[in-house]
Structures are given as C-alpha cells and as structure tokens.
Amino acid sequence: MSAIILLLGASLSVAVLFLGAFVWSVKHHQFDDGFSPPRRILFDEHHPDSDTPNHQN
Amino acid sequence: MATTTDKRITCDHCGEPCTVHPVKWGEKMFCCEGCRTVYQLLDRSGLCDYYQLNEKPGLSHANPSHREKFAFLDDVKMAAPFILFQDGQETHARWYLPQMHCSSCLYLLENLHRLNPGVITSRVDFAAKELTVLFDHHRISIRQVAELLTAAGYEPYVSLRDLGGAKPASSRNNIYRLGIAGFCFANIMLLSFPEYFGLGASEEGLRGVFRELNLALSLPVFFYSAQPFYRNAWSGIRNGFLNIDAPIVLAIVVTFARSVYEVVSGTGSGYFDSMTGIVFFMLAGRMLQDRTHQRLSFERDYRSYFPIAVSVLKEGKDISMALPEIQCGDTLLIHHGELIPADGILTRGQALIDYSFVTGESLPVPKEMGELVYAGGRQTGAAIEVLVVKEVAQSYLTQLWNRQEDKKVEHSFIHVLSRQFTFIVLAVAACAAVYWWAYDPARIANAVTAVLIVACPCALLLSSTFTNGNILRILGNNGLYLRNARVIENISTTTHIVFDKTGTLTLPGDHVLTYKGRPLEPTEQRAIAILAAQSTHPLSKSLAHHLDKAEPCRVLGFKETPGKGTEGWVDGTYVMIGSRRFVTESRAGTADTRVYVRLNEDYPGYFRYSSHYREGIARWMHVLRGQYSLSLLSGDNDRERSRLEGWMGEGSRIFFSQSPEDKEAYIRHLQRRGEKVMMVGDGLNDAGALRQSDTGIAVAEKGNSFTPASHAILDAAQIGRLPVFLRYCRMAGRIIIASFILSIVYNIIGLSFAVRGDLSPLIAAILMPSSSLSILLLTYGSATWAARRMGLAISTDEKNHARG
Numbered sequence: 001m002s003a004i005i006l007l008l009g010a011s012l013s014v015a016v017l018f019l020g021a022f023v024w025s026v027k028h029h030q031f032d033d034g035f036s037p038p039r040r041i042l043f044d045e046h047h048p049d050s051d052t053p054n055h056q057n
Numbered sequence: 058m059a060t061t062t063d064k065r066i067t068c069d070h071c072g073e074p075c076t077v078h079p080v081k082w083g084e085k086m087f088c089c090e091g092c093r094t095v096y097q098l099l100d101r102s103g104l105c106d107y108y109q110l111n112e113k114p115g116l117s118h119a120n121p122s123h124r125e126k127f128a129f130l131d132d133v134k135m136a137a138p139f140i141l142f143q144d145g146q147e148t149h150a151r152w153y154l155p156q157m158h159c160s161s162c163l164y165l166l167e168n169l170h171r172l173n174p175g176v177i178t179s180r181v182d183f184a185a186k187e188l189t190v191l192f193d194h195h196r197i198s199i200r201q202v203a204e205l206l207t208a209a210g211y212e213p214y215v216s217l218r219d220l221g222g223a224k225p226a227s228s229r230n231n232i233y234r235l236g237i238a239g240f241c242f243a244n245i246m247l248l249s250f251p252e253y254f255g256l257g258a259s260e261e262g263l264r265g266v267f268r269e270l271n272l273a274l275s276l277p278v279f280f281y282s283a284q285p286f287y288r289n290a291w292s293g294i295r296n297g298f299l300n301i302d303a304p305i306v307l308a309i310v311v312t313f314a315r316s317v318y319e320v321v322s323g324t325g326s327g328y329f330d331s332m333t334g335i336v337f338f339m340l341a342g343r344m345l346q347d348r349t350h351q352r353l354s355f356e357r358d359y360r361s362y363f364p365i366a367v368s369v370l371k372e373g374k375d376i377s378m379a380l381p382e383i384q385c386g387d388t389l390l391i392h393h394g395e396l397i398p399a400d401g402i403l404t405r406g407q408a409l410i411d412y413s414f415v416t417g418e419s420l421p422v423p424k425e426m427g428e429l430v431y432a433g434g435r436q437t438g439a440a441i442e443v444l445v446v447k448e449v450a451q452s453y454l455t456q457l458w459n460r461q462e463d464k465k466v467e468h469s470f471i472h473v474l475s476r477q478f479t480f481i482v483l484a485v486a487a488c489a490a491v492y493w494w495a496y497d498p499a500r501i502a503n504a505v506t507a508v509l510i511v512a513c514p515c516a517l518l519l520s521s522t523f524t525n526g527n528i529l530r531i532l533g534n535n536g537l538y539l540r541n542a543r544v545i546e547n548i549s550t551t552t553h554i555v556f557d558k559t560g561t562l563t564l565p566g567d568h569v570l571t572y573k574g575r576p577l578e579p580t581e582q583r584a585i586a587i588l589a590a591q592s593t594h595p596l597s598k599s600l601a602h603h604l605d606k607a608e609p610c611r612v613l614g615f616k617e618t619p620g621k622g623t624e625g626w627v628d629g630t631y632v633m634i635g636s637r638r639f640v641t642e643s644r645a646g647t648a649d650t651r652v653y654v655r656l657n658e659d660y661p662g663y664f665r666y667s668s669h670y671r672e673g674i675a676r677w678m679h680v681l682r683g684q685y686s687l688s689l690l691s692g693d694n695d696r697e698r699s700r701l702e703g704w705m706g707e708g709s710r711i712f713f714s715q716s717p718e719d720k721e722a723y724i725r726h727l728q729r730r731g732e733k734v735m736m737v738g739d740g741l742n743d744a745g746a747l748r749q750s751d752t753g754i755a756v757a758e759k760g761n762s763f764t765p766a767s768h769a770i771l772d773a774a775q776i777g778r779l780p781v782f783l784r785y786c787r788m789a790g791r792i793i794i795a796s797f798i799l800s801i802v803y804n805i806i807g808l809s810f811a812v813r814g815d816l817s818p819l820i821a822a823i824l825m826p827s828s829s830l831s832i833l834l835l836t837y838g839s840a841t842w843a844a845r846r847m848g849l850a851i852s853t854d855e856k857n858h859a860r861g
Contacts, residue, residue: 005266012244012270019240026232035183039160040167044106 070096070210072113095210102171107161114161115210127207128377129366130200135379139199139215141189147177148194150202152213157186165209173197173205215365231285235340238282241274242333246822248274252326253819268320268327275329279313283336285343301518304479309335311509328510331821338829342522346529346542363398363449367391370442380449389443391436399432399449406441409594410434421595423621437595482512489812497814504814511807511816511824519829520796524836528789531844531851536772537754537782544768547752548786550733554681555724555746557738558691558701561756561776563668568596570603574654574662581656584627589634591615592623596652597634600664622652631657650696668697673777678704680780686732690715690723692742721745737771737779781847788843796836803828 025031067074069085070092080087087093092115099107107114130136141149157166162181166188169179175197179190188211190202197205203213248267286302286309293300309332316327368390369378375390380398383389388404391397397410408424412434421437424430430443486508493500525542532539539545556562577585586604589597591612615625622635633640633655640653641660650666681687688710689701695713702711712723720738724746727734736743736750739757747753747767755767756776771779807824810816844851 004263008248008266008270015240015244019236022236022240023233026229026236031232033182033184036163036181039163043164043167 067113068092068115069108069113070115072115091210094208098172098208099165102168104165104168104171107165110161110164111159114159127200127203128368129379130203131198132377132379135366136199139213143194146193146195147191148199149189149191150199151187151189152203152206152215153186154188154206154211155186155214156211157181157183157188162211166206166211169205169209172209173201176202176205216363231340231344234282234284235337235344238278238333238337238340241278241282242330242337245271245274245330245333249326249330249818249822253822264326265323271327271329272317272320275313275316275333278333278336279309282340283309286336286339299479301478304482304512305335305339305518307479307482308332308509308512311506315506315510326818328818328821331510331818331825334822334825334829338519338826339522342519342526345526346522364396367395367398383445383449385445385448387445389445390440391443392440393436393438395436397430397432397434397436397443399443399445400447400451401430401443401445403428403430404442404444406439408436408441409438411437411595478517482509485512485808485812489814492812493814500814504812507811507814507816508808511811511821512804517797517800517804520800520832520836521793523833524789524793524796524840527837527840528785531840531849532782532785534851535778535782535849536775538770538772540768544752545786545789547733547768548735548783549790551685551735551752551783553686553688553727553732554735554737555688555690555720555727555750557720557736557743557746558689558697559668559693560739560758561737562674562689562701563670568599568650568666569669570600571665571667572662573665574660577661580628581630581661584630584632584656585634585654587627588612588615588623588625588632591625592617594623596650596666597623599666600634600652603664631655637663668693671773671776675704677777677780681783682706682709684780684783686710688712688723688727690720690746692716717742717745721749724749737776739773781849785844785847785849788847789840792836792839792843795839796832799835800828800832803832 066079066086068079068088070087073088080090080093082093082096085093085096087096095115099105130139136150139150139152141151143149154166156162163183166181167179169190170176175193177191177193179188181188188206192199192202206213248271251267252264283306286305289300289302290306293303312328312332312335316329316332319325319327363380366377366379367383368375369383370388370390378387383399389398389401403424403426405426408428408430409421410424410430411421412431422434429446432447432449486505489504489508490501493504522542525545528545529539529542539548582604586601589601589604592598594617613626615623617623618635618639622633622639624631624633624635626632634652637643637651637653640655651663652666653663654661678687682705686709687705689705689712691711691713692715693713698711698713702709705711712719715723720736720743724734724736728749728751734750735752735754736746737754737756738747739755743753743755744766747755752769753767754769754771756771756773758773803824807816807821807828810820841851
C-alpha cells in the first residue's frame with residue numbers, strides 16, 4: 001500500500017513538472033507567433049568582418 | 058492589354074509592372090525611384106538575401122509620404138505610446154507594420170542593425186505584425202528609426218488611436234485556465250479508476266487517500282479555471298436574465314458541493330471527474346470559438362484612420378501637432394495623399410480631393426479656394442492649406458461614426474434555448490423532489506443534485522461552440538472572417554442583401570477606358586500617353602496605363618490646370634487632354650466621365666471611363682437573385698444604371714447618389730418591414746449601414762487594408778463565392794440544430810438515471826465525456842464534409858494550393 005502511495009507521489013510530481021513546463025512556455029511567448037521562429041533559424045548568420053567591414057560596429 | 062503583359066518589364070523590387078519610365082540601376086529595373094532607393098539601401102548593407110528568399114518581395118514605393126511625417130516623434134509626449142521601455146542608454150520601441158507579409162520581410166526587419174549601427178536588435182512578432190526595435194538613443198532618435206523603416210519600405214502605421222491609452226494586454230489567462238483544468242481532469246480521472254473498478258475492503262485507507270487527492274486536485278479547477286463561467290453568469294443575472302452560463306455554474310457548484318460532502322462524510326467518492334471534465338471541455342470549446350481572428354479588428358472607429366499628427370502653419374513655420382490639439386482657426390498643411398482630418402476652408406492651393414472613402418464617389422473632386430472641404434477626403438496633387446472651421450471631434454466624418462447605435466435585442470437561438478433550459482432543469486429537479494418526498498424522503502437530496510449534475514447543458518453548448526469554431530475557421534481559410542459565432546446565425550437567416558457599388562462591386566481606383574472618335578495613329582497614341590504620364594491626376598494615370606506606350610521623352614511647355622486638364626508639346630505636337638470644357642471650349646456637360654483630346658488643331662475624340670467591375674458578377678448575382686431580394690445603394694451618380702439593372706434583374710432596387718445617412722435609413726426601413734438585412738460595403742460611407750444591418754460585411758482589398766467596423770470582413774477576391782458562403786452558413790445552422798437534438802437525447806438518458814436517485818459516479822463519468830465527444834465528432838465531421846462538398850478549403854495548405 002505504501003508503495004502505491006509512493007508511486008502516486010512520484011507520478012503526480014512528474015505531472016506537476018510538465019504543467020510547470022507548459023505554463024512557462026505560454027509565459028515565454030512560445031505559442032504566440034508560429035511564423036517567424038521556423039524561418040528565423042534558416043537565415044544565414046551575418047559575419048560583419050567578412051563582407052561589410054565598415055559596418056562592424 | 059493582355060497581349061502586352063508577357064513582354065512587360067516588372068520592377069525588380071516590388072514586382073509591379075513598369076509602365077512609365079523604368080528606373081535602371083546596374084542590371085536591375087525599377088518601377089520608380091522609391092523602389093530603387095530601397096534596393097540601393099539593401100545592396101549597400103549586404104542585405105540582398107531579401108530578394109533571394111521570395112520572388113519580388115518589396116512593396117511598391119510609388120507614393121512616398123512626405124518627409125516631415127514622423128516629425129511628431131521628436132515630441133516626447135507623442136512618442137510615448139510607441140516606447141515600451143527606456144533607460145539612460147537604450148530605448149525599446151514597438152510599431153505596427155501592416156506591410157509585413159513574408160519571410161523576406163522578417164529577414165530585413167530583423168537585420169535593421171546592419172542598415173544603421175544605432176539599432177541594437179529588432180524582433181518581429183509576425184502574428185501581430187509588430188516590430189520591437191531596441192536602439193541606442195544617443196546614436197539614433199526614435200524619429201530616425203521610424204524614418205529608417207519607412208526608407209526600407211515598411212512605414213510604421215500610426216493612427217490617432219495609438220494616442221488613446223494602452224492597448225488591452227493580450228490575455229493568456231484562458232490558456233492557463235485550460236491547461237490547469239486539463240491537468241486536473243486527467244489526474245482525477247486516473248485516480249478515480251481504482252474506485253470504479255472496485256477496491257477491496259482491505260484497501261480502505263488507500264481509498265481515502267485517492268478521494269482526498271481528487272478533492273485537492275479539483276480545487277484549482279473550481280476556484281481558478283471555472284472563473285469565466287461565474288463571471289458571465291453573474292453579469293447575466295445582474296442584467297436580469299439567465300444566460301447559458303447560468304445552468305453550467307449551477308451544475309458546477311452543485312456537483313462540487315455534493316462531492317465535497319460525500320468525501321468529507323465518507324459516504325461516496327464524489328463526481329470530481331465529471332465536474333473537471335465539464336470545465337475542461339467547455340473551456341476548450343470557448344477557446345476554439347474565440348481564438349479565430351484576434352488579429353483582425355472589427356471595432357475600428359474613425360481614430361484608426363486618422364493620422365496621429367498633422368502639419369500646422371503657425372507664424373509662418375510648419376510644426377507638427379497632435380490631432381486632438383487642433384483648434385478652430387488653425388491652418389493645416391495637407392500634403393499629397395494625406396487625409397484631411399477636420400472640416401475646413403481651402404485657403405491656398407488647388408485641391409483635388411478623393412472622397413471615395415467617405416461618399417463612394419469614385420472620381421476625385423476639384424475644389425477651389427474658399428470652398429469647404431470635409432474631413433475624410435484625401436488630397437491628391439500638390440500640398441494645400443486648410444483653415445480649420447470645426448474641431449476633429451465635431452467634423453462631419455467623426456459624427457458619422459459616433460452616432461449612437463440602436464441597442465439590438467438579443468434573440469439568438471442559443472439564448473432563447475438557454476433560458477428555457479434552465480427552467481426545464483429546475484422543473485425536472487422539482488418533480489423528482491416532490492416524487493421522492495412522497496415515497497422515500499431520504500433520497501430527495503440525492504435525486505435533486507443528480508438531476509442538476511447530469512443535466513448540465515455542456516453537451517448542448519459544446520456542440521454549438523465546437524461547430525461554430527470549426528465553421529469560423531473554415532470560412533476564415535476561404536477569405537470570410539466573421540467577428541464572432543453569432544454572425545453565422547445572422548447570415549443564415551438573411552432575407553435581403555444590400556450592396557454598395559464603388560469598391561465593392563467595382564475595383565477601386567481602376568477604370569475601363571473606351572475610345573470614341575476617329576482612330577488614332579500609333580504616334581498620336583504615344584504622344585497622348587507621354588503627356589498623360591506626366592500628370593498626377595488619377596484619370597491621366599489610368600490613361601497612360603491604358604495606352605501603355607509611354608517612354609521617357611521630354612514634354613515642353615508642360616502645364617497642368619488642376620481639375621481641368623493637361624497640355625504640353627510632345628515631339629513638336631501640341632497635345633491637350635482634359636475635360637470637355639477645357640479642351641473643346643464647349644459648354645455642354647457630359648453625363649459620364651470623359652477625357653477629351655486635342656492634337657494641334659485637331660479634335661480626334663475622347664476616352665470614356667467606366668468602372669471596372671469585378672469578374673463574374675453576372676454569374677453570382679444571378680445565383681443570389683433566385684434566393685434573396687437584392688438592393689444596390691451607390692454614392693456615385695447613375696451613369697451605369699442599365700448595366701447594373703442587367704445583373705440584378707428587373708425590379709431590383711437600385712439607388713444612386715446615396716449619402717451615408719440615406720444608406721443607413723434604407724437599411725432601417727427594410728428592417729422595419731421585417732427583413733433580415735445583410736449589407737456588403739467597403740468604405741466609410743457604408744459604416745453606418747454596416748452597423749445598422751443585421752450582418753455587415755466589409756469588403757477588404759488586402760488582408761492589411763483598413764475596413765470600417767463590421768460583423769465580418771470579406772477578402773475582395775472572394776466576393777464571387779458569396780452564394781457559397783451563405784449556403785454554408787445555412788447548413789451550419791442545421792448542423793447545430795441536429796446536434797442539439799442529439800444532446801437532448803443524451804440528457805434524457807442521464808436524467809432517467811438521475812430522477813431515480815441512482816446516478817453512480819461511474820455512469821456520470823462515462824456518460825458525460827462520451828456524449829460530449831460523440832457530439833463533437835458528429836458536428837466537426839459534418840461541418841467539414843459539408844465544406845468539402847461545397848468546394849471550400851478546409852485547411853490553410855489547401856487554401857494556398859487553390860490560389861496557386
């Protein structure tokens with residue numbers, strides 16, 4: 001019986017962890033904009049020293 | 058025209074055809090100086106990936122705004138609405154950029170720091186079309202940032218509305234509520250299983266633990282997730298009627314109270330899973346229904362159209378002033394393409410005012426000095442000065458918007474039903490109580506609470522929220538954006554459709570030209586086109602576009618008489634184009650719009666302008682004609698009556714020269730005769746009528762164009778599918794009624810257990826989700842099936858596919 005209670009506690013805390021992750025992701029705008037992030041990652045990084053030295057700053 | 062399209066050069070920046078004077082720069086061709094400047098700017102900063110990501114992503118830059126437009130941002134007070142945060146070093150500013158449309162825009166806007174080193178970073182919120190710029194205000198001012206964006210082709214949209222306090226913060230509370238309800242519901246469900254499947258007497262202690270855990274898990278749902286229902290129900294009761302949330306709240310409270318009592322007294326396990334399930338499904342349904350088009354604004358008032366600041370002439374100087382501070386007696390400087398913000402008297406310059414947005418008249422109106430000009434007109438041509446005679450808030454246009462709306466009585470099907478529903482449930486509970494009072498008083502409490510628990514209208518409500526949500530989504534994918542679910546019902550009961558002409562049935566700013574007179578030689582056509590290309594008047598512009606023969610050539614002695622015509626020497630030929638009176642000196646007027654031509658001493662003929670109607674009108678008008686009564690109200694004159702009559706059929710009601718008040722009065726007149734009126738319009742001149750009608754549909758040329766307040770926004774390209782949309786909305790009404798009947802059947806089954814007083818938690822736990830889910834599947838499936846059969850796109854991918 002105590003094993004079940006132990007497992008119950010473990011499973012609930014894992015579930016609470018996921019709930020926390022969900023709340024965190026909503027709070028951090030993860031669901032707000034579905035367009036930009038998948039495209040942003042495809043843009044080439046800009047290396048200021050390679051092509052436009054006068055814009056380094 | 059069609060034959061020349063394939064060899065026509067298109068601008069390498071924006072993809073618009075270059076008809077007149079293409080601008081060359083290296084290998085590239087541009088339609089105007091503006092586009093070339095943007096290209097140069099990007100080229101210099103190594104941002105030409107912009108052109109690689111999408112084909113011709115640029116925005117036409119043919120109508121640049123005047124240089125002082127963002128001068129108002131130098132004023133700390135007026136810049137404040139755009140600043141999110143500021144410290145000694147840097148400023149965070151946010152703007153709304155409606156032009157943003159593709160990944161190229163994203164690329165460019167997030168690389169602003171390469172255009173100007175003063176910008177530190179910039180971040181796009183694509184869904185909101187907003188850009189947040191973080192910049193060092195010692196190196197670049199907020200005004201310069203706005204001007205940098207303008208130079209790159211993304212002019213921030215600023216309107217008077219931005220001054221009116223903070224925007225409502227987008228609420229994430231509902232997402233949290235849903236997440237927590239889902240979490241608790243799933244866990245309670247799991248923890249209830251052991252009890253449903255039977256626990257031995259030896260596990261008495263374990264049962265207690267499960268029950269207490271369930272009770273603990275239900276608390277956040279009861280006190281946090283269900284809050285919106287309490288609030289809605291309470292506001293309904295305060296206004297003296299029971300809305301659909303009242304029975305839900307009743308069910309939630311009774312279920313919770315009885316469950317707590319059972320657990321505390323140790324008499325049972327309670328109905329926590331049913332209660333949290335109701336809340337979870339209801340929240341999900343609401344969310345689906347409300348989520349749809351939050352980015353579209355259906356609530357625009359005049360402030361969204363008006364600029365935030367105008368140039369005011371004070372003691373010979375031109376200063377930028379906030380619009381609300383304008384007073385009678387101020388002199389405003391209105392540049393080309395700017396809106397006149399207040400009624401006034403023209404004191405300098407030649408006004409040629411485009412009132413199409415206010416009155417529906419499709420051609421600009423010339424005004425002489427000393428004449429009254431009304432707010433809402435847009436100046437075309439050189440700058441003018443206007444002496445303000447009425448403050449902004451008192452102007453004609455503002456009055457149009459501010460007129461009080463008639464309070465409409467709520468007679469939605471669901472509201473009628475909800476009121477009945479509450480009473481029926483209470484009556485059944487009372488009957489059960491009376492019955493058990495007579496036979497077995499110990500079971501009264503049990504039976505009554507069971508009735509209230511099981512008769513929760515959640516299946517009933519879920520069916521409508523999910524069906525509506527799905528229909529809103531499907532219609533949105535097809536270019537019809539509804540404000541809320543009630544509009545579906547209003548559309549399905551429409552009996553009379555009223556159309557506006559200019560901008561709704563016709564393409565705005567586009568004309569069909571027909572030439573009458575002796576045939577013109579190609580060289581003569583060329584000379585006319587060259588002269589016309591020099592003028593800024595819209596008629597000249599479309600004439601040049603029509604002839605499509607313009608090429609760079611000097612015009613000697615070019616002279617433009619605003620509102621009358623243009624003259625000049627082209628290759629030794631004296632060319633004159635303009636009104637009949639200007640060119641031929643005849644005093645006769647013309648009923649339609651014509652541009653007369655004179656070549657040296659010869660008068661070869663004239664071009665007649667007629668509105669360019671959208672394609673396929675005859676076809677879909679014919680379909681509608683069979684099902685609805687139709688009317689047409691136009692602010693324009695009646696030069697095209699016969700053509701419209703041909704489409705709308707004999708005996709259709711067509712009225713011309715209608716003022717905005719006339720339109721509204723006509724709608725009211727129809728409604729008084731018991732008609733359910735749908736108004737389809739576009740401009741500000743239709744604003745009153747759109748609001749008065751049962752369903753006001755605003756036609757928008759592009760996704761980002763601004764429409765007056767309305768119940769729905771229709772993508773202009775999809776107007777031909779109006780009959781299909783109407784049919785689909787009627788179908789939706791039938792689907793909802795069918796699902797209502799089904800949910801009533803489920804309710805009767807549940808009640809039959811409940812009145813007998815033996816509703817076990819297991820039956821409640823099975824009945825509740827299964828009835829809800831089966832209804833969901835049924836309505837969702839049938840709405841999707843109906844859409845498919847009518848040829849509507851179901852998903853966004855299909856939409857893109859269909860549009861090519």
